[in-house]
Amino acid sequence: MAFYLYVVLAFVAACYAEAASNVASPSFVCKSNNAYYKIDASCDSYIQCNGYVPTTLTCPDGLHYNPDVKWPNYPCGYPMDVPCLGRATQPAQSTPDCPHKYGYFQSPIASSEDCGHFRLCVDGHPMEMECPSGLAFNPSSGRCDWPDQVPSCKANDFLGFSCPPAPLGENGELLDVIYNFKHPDSCFYFFSCQQGRARLLSCDPGLAFDAASSRCVDEDLVHCSHQ
Numbered sequence: 001m002a003f004y005l006y007v008v009l010a011f012v013a014a015c016y017a018e019a020a021s022n023v024a025s026p027s028f029v030c031k032s033n034n035a036y037y038k039i040d041a042s043c044d045s046y047i048q049c050n051g052y053v054p055t056t057l058t059c060p061d062g063l064h065y066n067p068d069v070k071w072p073n074y075p076c077g078y079p080m081d082v083p084c085l086g087r088a089t090q091p092a093q094s095t096p097d098c099p100h101k102y103g104y105f106q107s108p109i110a111s112s113e114d115c116g117h118f119r120l121c122v123d124g125h126p127m128e129m130e131c132p133s134g135l136a137f138n139p140s141s142g143r144c145d146w147p148d149q150v151p152s153c154k155a156n157d158f159l160g161f162s163c164p165p166a167p168l169g170e171n172g173e174l175l176d177v178i179y180n181f182k183h184p185d186s187c188f189y190f191f192s193c194q195q196g197r198a199r200l201l202s203c204d205p206g207l208a209f210d211a212a213s214s215r216c217v218d219e220d221l222v223h224c225s226h227q
Contacts, residue, residue: 043084061093062100080142095124115153134200163193187224
């Protein structure tokens, strides 16, 4: 299970970045007064029609053209949301801190034991960010993910918790059984183990984890010596 991480201000900054090129396309015939059209061979270039006049534009470096976006919404998005395979992209406009002008990338301060850090690049400028508690940054998808789904992350070291051996079936197969365990430092978080994989979860607002029942209950029913 993967989690999307949307950074609104950063995406707004990307949305208002100017397109990289502004070359007229007189051979193209606009079918609508105002519309976008894809260029089959390109991931990040597209044709914009205004008043039936076509213009070839290119998304900022690191973003892809989204053919599903309708005028007048901004048509460029992050590759994680707009996959593109087998088509060309513009040359990377890298900076000393960013491989592309826009995007989510692995942070140099991240490690296999501290996997939650990532770098958000906006117009070539880096911002150090961190995934929500219990999630690790997955460089292959550009998203925050379960630590056990990130090959470069040592999930148990990152979470500070290891699941007990998973129960086995009659034929030695791992049973798909979920066990919950109390967090040592919080009444509102707990570890959930499934087939030996540990995942940090939190109770809904107003609830706390009850070790006796292994589930979240009304927080007034839980004696909590720490927050």
